[in-house]
Amino acid sequence: MTEVIDGNAVAQTIRDSLGGAIDTLDDAGVTPGLATVLMSDDPASETYVSMKQRDCEEVGINGIHVELDTHAPAQELYDTIDDLNADPDVNGILVQMPVVDQVDTRRVLRSVAPEKDVDGFHPENVGRMVAGNARFKPCTPHGIQKLLEHSGVETEGAEAVVVGRSDIVGKPMANLLIQKAPLGNATTTVCHSRTKDLAAHTRNADIVIAAAGVPELVDGSMLKEGATVIDVGVNRVDADTEKGYELVGDVEYESAKEVAGKITPVPGGVGPMTRAMLLWNTVKAASEQTGVAVDLD
Ligand code: NAD
Numbered sequence: 001m002t003e004v005i006d007g008n009a010v011a012q013t014i015r016d017s018l019g020g021a022i023d024t025l026d027d028a029g030v031t032p033g034l035a036t037v038l039m040s041d042d043p044a045s046e047t048y049v050s051m052k053q054r055d056c057e058e059v060g061i062n063g064i065h066v067e068l069d070t071h072a073p074a075q076e077l078y079d080t081i082d083d084l085n086a087d088p089d090v091n092g093i094l095v096q097m098p099v100v101d102q103v104d105t106r107r108v109l110r111s112v113a114p115e116k117d118v119d120g121f122h123p124e125n126v127g128r129m130v131a132g133n134a135r136f137k138p139c140t141p142h143g144i145q146k147l148l149e150h151s152g153v154e155t156e157g158a159e160a161v162v163v164g165r166s167d168i169v170g171k172p173m174a175n176l177l178i179q180k181a182p183l184g185n186a187t188t189t190v191c192h193s194r195t196k197d198l199a200a201h202t203r204n205a206d207i208v209i210a211a212a213g214v215p216e217l218v219d220g221s222m223l224k225e226g227a228t229v230i231d232v233g234v235n236r237v238d239a240d241t242e243k244g245y246e247l248v249g250d251v252e253y254e255s256a257k258e259v260a261g262k263i264t265p266v267p268g269g270v271g272p273m274t275r276a277m278l279l280w281n282t283v284k285a286a287s288e289q290t291g292v293a294v295d296l297d
Contacts, residue, residue, distance in 0.1 A: 143273025239288030
């Protein structure tokens with residue numbers, strides 16, 4: 001029987017587990033604060049940011065939202081980041097990507113104070129993660145590690161294939177999987193758009209993590225019997241629905257489910273975990289900035 005990994009349920013467990021830490025901070029007079037910054041009129045980005053704000057409210061994190069005019073000069077965004085860096089009530093800063101064209105994305109990533117960079121994208125934090133001394137693990141790969149842990153998937157010695165090499169998912173995922181650390185120690189292959197024979201790699205894998213942004217790229221014929229399949233993809237494809245589209249993953253779910261031992265659905269797999277780990281990183285940031293020790297595992 002294939003086990004469907006319920007990301008909503010695991011994310012709820014993570015959120016519940018943050019309660020104790022948030023209470024400890026509260027007893028010391030600290031309310032963790034997360035600032036989200038939006039400078040885009042992409043409807044998906046607007047939805048993501050409002051979901052993140054709602055999550056904050058639910059767990060007792062103070063959500064602060066800053067929305068900038070999409071026609072404003074880039075300097076307004078850089079100044080906003082400086083202000084948030086200096087604000088002691090703000091422990092975490094998330095600039096929703098992608099930002100408008102006039103903004104230099106690399107400058108944004110460099111500008112967020114590393115200790116408030118709850119996305120884990122600042123070069124200092126990327127370096128620390130690669131060196132095995134992560135301050136903040138990027139939310140999506142961190143959430144996937146938690147999903148694997150909660151589902152009892154052994155990474156040590158496993159053959160893992162990561163499909164995709166982006167800075168936000170593929171690269172950090174592969175990095176975490178090769179760390180000599182719990183939830184690492186996997187023999188890891190990274191496939192990408194220039195990989196010659198994707199199926200030859202995925203067929204050997206005990207764990208496949210698909211993050212290519214290509215609808216239903218990986219199907220059942222490309223998988224080993226019993227493999228764990230983590231589908232990161234969120235792709236809009238035209239469909240005869242009220243909205244005119246539906247969301248599909250990077251995995252062809254029906255055929256993959258016939259072969260996989262464990263599989264995540266889309267939606268309800270990786271997405272809720274990404275959001276939960278943002279809260280987790282924000283609580284960690286608040287603890288480290290205030291020196292109030294909390295229990296986070
Ligand atoms: P990206 O476009 O930045 O990177 C995609 C990667 O896939 C590239 O490195 C590319 O080399 C590789 N790729 C493209 N076509 C390929 C092919 N045919 N074979 C093998 N590799 C191929 O995307 P991203 O930001 O990493 O996101 C990937 C997907 O995950 C998207 O659908 C995105 O919406 C989704 N996503 C979901 C979450 C979540 O929380 N659920 C978070 C981030 C991204």
